[in-house]
Amino acid sequence: MIITGKYPQLRLRRNRQSKWSRRLISENNLSVDDLILPIFIVEGKNKKIPVKSMPGIFRYTLDKLNSVVKTAIDLGIPMIALFPYTQKKLKDSLGTESLNPNNLVCRACKQVKKKFKNKIGIMCDVALDPYTTHGHDGIYANGNILNDETIKILVEQSLLQASAGCDVLAPSDMMDGRIGVIRKALDKNGFKNVQLLSYAVKYASNFYGPFRDAVGTKNLLKGDKKSYQMDFRNSNEAIREVALDIKEGADMVIVKPGLPYLDIIEKVKNKFKIPVVAYQVSGEYSMITSSIQRKIINKDAILETLLSFKRSGANAIITYFAIQVAKEL
Numbered sequence: 001m002i003i004t005g006k007y008p009q010l011r012l013r014r015n016r017q018s019k020w021s022r023r024l025i026s027e028n029n030l031s032v033d034d035l036i037l038p039i040f041i042v043e044g045k046n047k048k049i050p051v052k053s054m055p056g057i058f059r060y061t062l063d064k065l066n067s068v069v070k071t072a073i074d075l076g077i078p079m080i081a082l083f084p085y086t087q088k089k090l091k092d093s094l095g096t097e098s099l100n101p102n103n104l105v106c107r108a109c110k111q112v113k114k115k116f117k118n119k120i121g122i123m124c125d126v127a128l129d130p131y132t133t134h135g136h137d138g139i140y141a142n143g144n145i146l147n148d149e150t151i152k153i154l155v156e157q158s159l160l161q162a163s164a165g166c167d168v169l170a171p172s173d174m175m176d177g178r179i180g181v182i183r184k185a186l187d188k189n190g191f192k193n194v195q196l197l198s199y200a201v202k203y204a205s206n207f208y209g210p211f212r213d214a215v216g217t218k219n220l221l222k223g224d225k226k227s228y229q230m231d232f233r234n235s236n237e238a239i240r241e242v243a244l245d246i247k248e249g250a251d252m253v254i255v256k257p258g259l260p261y262l263d264i265i266e267k268v269k270n271k272f273k274i275p276v277v278a279y280q281v282s283g284e285y286s287m288i289t290s291s292i293q294r295k296i297i298n299k300d301a302i303l304e305t306l307l308s309f310k311r312s313g314a315n316a317i318i319t320y321f322a323i324q325v326a327k328e329l
């Protein structure tokens, strides 16, 4: 620590007294380049369905999707993340719909790629939870989630989404070993340029509730996800997860949720110097939004949270506030 001088000669407030000076000495900044916009999509025509637990967030039918993507492009947002709401009748215990080349998310990818080419990146989750009747991310048998059997399906899902035009595959399932197997399959099948953004550090969190409402898995989930998502008491384990995923070929990693896990973002960044994406999850969005609506906090709190991700070392942030914030920036 280098401190020269002391009060009253030294006054740290001098640098803070005017706005231009604060701008000059700012150590971190937020820009639209940092934002990833999640979009919920749903089957049907000409619909924009509000998500009850996420005020201001909607599920869009595909005929409405392009205008949302256009808004994101016009604002300079670099990437969208597509999340499908799957109809109940298409769900089964194996998540078979995930392998339908014409499923909602594949059609969405094709549509967006066709219309907007490479003007914006498309990210898709790799996991089975949108498609299973039990709401788990993998194959469920007698209370267990089967790791290796699940990976086999995830590989197929990855190849399908890649051929539909997805640029960035984001395995969010937390199965062991899936990054390596998916990378190999992509390379073998002509997708060596498809990026892998691993949800390497995904905690079994209580902040995912509104998302599960948005994608229609909330009331289906049998039990919890603690046998595959991480225990929030742990941080060394996060380092091991990231180390393995990097070894297996992850191009970037996600730490999720966001605000309660800034310590993890910082550790991962310092240790691995890899691009780190923070996920400000649905529960965080809903808490902040409802506090703003009730005038308990002011809306600049949103920028404060996003900036804190930057300060902790995140390169980008998946946030449901992306459009709102991009407009302000």
Ligand code: PBG
Residues within 6 Å of the ligand: 125, 127, 129, 137, 172, 173, 207, 208, 209, 210, 211, 212, 225, 280, 281, 282, 283
């Ligand atoms: C599914 C998935 C989840 C989220 C993103 N992908 C939920 C879960 O694991 O149950 C949560 C995102 C959010 O809460 O905003 N694998």
